[in-house]
Amino acid sequence: MAKQAPSLMDTIVSLCKRRGFIFQASEIYGGIGNTYDYGPLGVELKRRVKDAWWSRTVTVRRDVVGLDSAILQNPRVWEVSGHVGGFSDPMIDCKTCKGRFRADHLDQLACPEKPSKHPGECHGELTEPRSFNLMFKTNLGPMEDSGSVAYLRPETAQGIFLNFANVLSSARIKPPFGIAQIGKSFRNEITPGNFVFRMREFEQAEMEFFVPPDENDQWYAYWRDERYRWYTDLGIRADKLRVREHDQKELAHYSTATCDIEYEYPFGWGELEGIACRTDFDLKRHSEASGTTLEYFDPQTKEHYTPYVIEPAGGIDRMALTFLVDAYEEEQLEKDTRVVLHFHPEIAPITVGVFPLVKKDGMPEKAMEVEEDLRRAGFATFYDEKGAIGRRYRRQDEVGTPWCITIDGNTLENDVVTIRDRDTMQQDKVQVAELRAYIDAAVRSWKR
């Protein structure tokens, strides 16, 4: 993440606020850290990203089931997983200004007492680096003592390992199989930033895929390729996406292989998703610590074994940001420039805009009728009768609506509407009765 191109990120942040994708959280009270709320279009974008992930990872597969575990778990979980002991950043304190800074980011941070200076430049003495745990702490029940400490989960993955035996005994499934979940996680990052790329509160989409140990390598390759393909199938440009295999030094001690799927953001290449071979590390740790055996008994070979695990783990907020950034274009036309989001139709918050050409002569009534029919049929629609028709097209381009339908004077006579394509700006004439089939076919055949 070396390059800085603030202007494009600023443009996107501004578009997100203006059009209702993403707002600063608690904005009327000055915000709170790097925290964001999803507005009317943002929540629909995020829903579609989550649905597309769930559909591809769980619904259409016979070998993956879902789970939704709690954010608050027994604190013992995080001791055994290693998060209490090891999930930390090195921090130093300035004894004079009392500022606290990440030891490995000293050059990027300003001293709070002298904002233009680096720590130490207020001539204060610095402490040795100490580790600062990234988990949020709270207390359960009426007592605020050490016996009531609980943590906000820093990842959803552990909730899956905890339920391995429950799922195995209830879901009639056997390795190779996966357990997938989407949910909020929390990390008390010292330096969150880059809009929704790194937040303290974020949403994860993780899957633990349990395999016989000798199938580890083939399933790692499978999930690395499958997860990459999911992004390109949803329209992400392949030249902005790369797989970076971790070298030996980067690997966790238990991992046989790990890679990141990276995207080239305006601020540089960043991790969008990780695919990790976690071997039998987690299940064995929890087996030993809990006394509950977490193994699979193969009735054919009559053998008990601890499955190996392949973990594709992505962030829903990063995915949403990636779809926004990748879709964004300022397109030079003959006479002007238009801003357009080239969302895949399955990701676009609105699928169809519906407009009366003018606000009279029965056109609004007919347009509302067409819009209502499409809405009831399950399409995400938006009705707009305000302003010149060209402006209305541009407003929908800017939020990525793939098709706009215009009802004009002729429609009232022959039931034919004009349907305009966001990407090509070409217009077609379609019978109202054919609209659903036309749009369904257009969604299926869409290509970036």
Place this chain on the structure above:
Amino acid sequence: MAKQAPSLMDTIVSLCKRRGFIFQASEIYGGIGNTYDYGPLGVELKRRVKDAWWSRTVTVRRDVVGLDSAILQNPRVWEVSGHVGGFSDPMIDCKTCKGRFRADHLDQLACPEKPSKHPGECHGELTEPRSFNLMFKTNLGPMEDSGSVAYLRPETAQGIFLNFANVLSSARIKPPFGIAQIGKSFRNEITPGNFVFRMREFEQAEMEFFVPPDENDQWYAYWRDERYRWYTDLGIRADKLRVREHDQKELAHYSTATCDIEYEYPFGWGELEGIACRTDFDLKRHSEASGTTLEYFDPQTKEHYTPYVIEPAGGIDRMALTFLVDAYEEEQLEKDTRVVLHFHPEIAPITVGVFPLVKKDGMPEKAMEVEEDLRRAGFATFYDEKGAIGRRYRRQDEVGTPWCITIDGNTLENDVVTIRDRDTMQQDKVQVAELRAYIDAAVRSWKR
């Protein structure tokens, strides 16, 4: 909540664990308070409940938009909303045993030093009741000091009020209109209980509907009826459901009317959802405290006004529990008893079970082909080839699968399958090519 019928609740809790609806959270470490994880069937049940709520409340309506605000907000929000000052239970401490108890529940709680006794019976002196705040506290950033305190939101509603101006300026919408959201909230309940009915971590579905003040009463009646109808439309029995209007003493000082939609659980009548008139209380408080005007300017009357608010607020976990409890039946048949969940097909985690009659002669291959086709077409399916066909039907009855398809020897010749109805147990013969249309029609015409 007077009556106790533990046996039915115990039966449902046990079914939920055995079949993968709901597991105790951190079970292998002895659990943690009254916290639960949703298993493979539970997560699908919950997804369908959320989708049904979102579809009816947001997607099919032109006058409601969605939102997804953060759990962590500026702490000032909770001061202004009244939660820091007033969201509390009265607690007393026993000076001898150091136990802490809800002052209004003294008779239900055992002293921790003498578990069979009530507090005070360890002869300790009791303190006067003090208020104990129900919000979970944590710290943001590297410092654990008062300047870094943050709360886990106790309700999703405030996130909507905070974004009133953002939504108004971005979504091209005007009163009467609503902003809806689904998300986790947290309350440090002293006595959580009754399975997922009252948990410290729970999921809410809330909507704030902003109206011109003189339309308050009609919209209150509208949303009370609409929300009641949503439950009965999804199959909840009307004789188990009632609307209880709050009397004057129960009303918050700012409210003109409030009611609860209550369900008769095995443990008695309990609140499933509340519909409250909140008037202009929240918008005015946040306007005054933040200095940001939260009003609507009506371009026709040229007047600024603060809308009144109708708030339907339900809990997704309670809804899921209600669908489970209401669907449950132990049906006496001629020779035995079957356990069946009469879920509405839109709520059922699995829509279609697909079985080969026997595990040979090409039937499994054909059954898997039929299952795969239905799955790819978007149906939630489950393939099962284990055990006698009668047992397989009963296994699907117990998790509420509305239809089961059996492939037998004839299917391989004439492409006709047997489809069996969960509720009537009647069987039909259907061409494989007609299956989708048959099931679609059956979903639409389903009645409890």
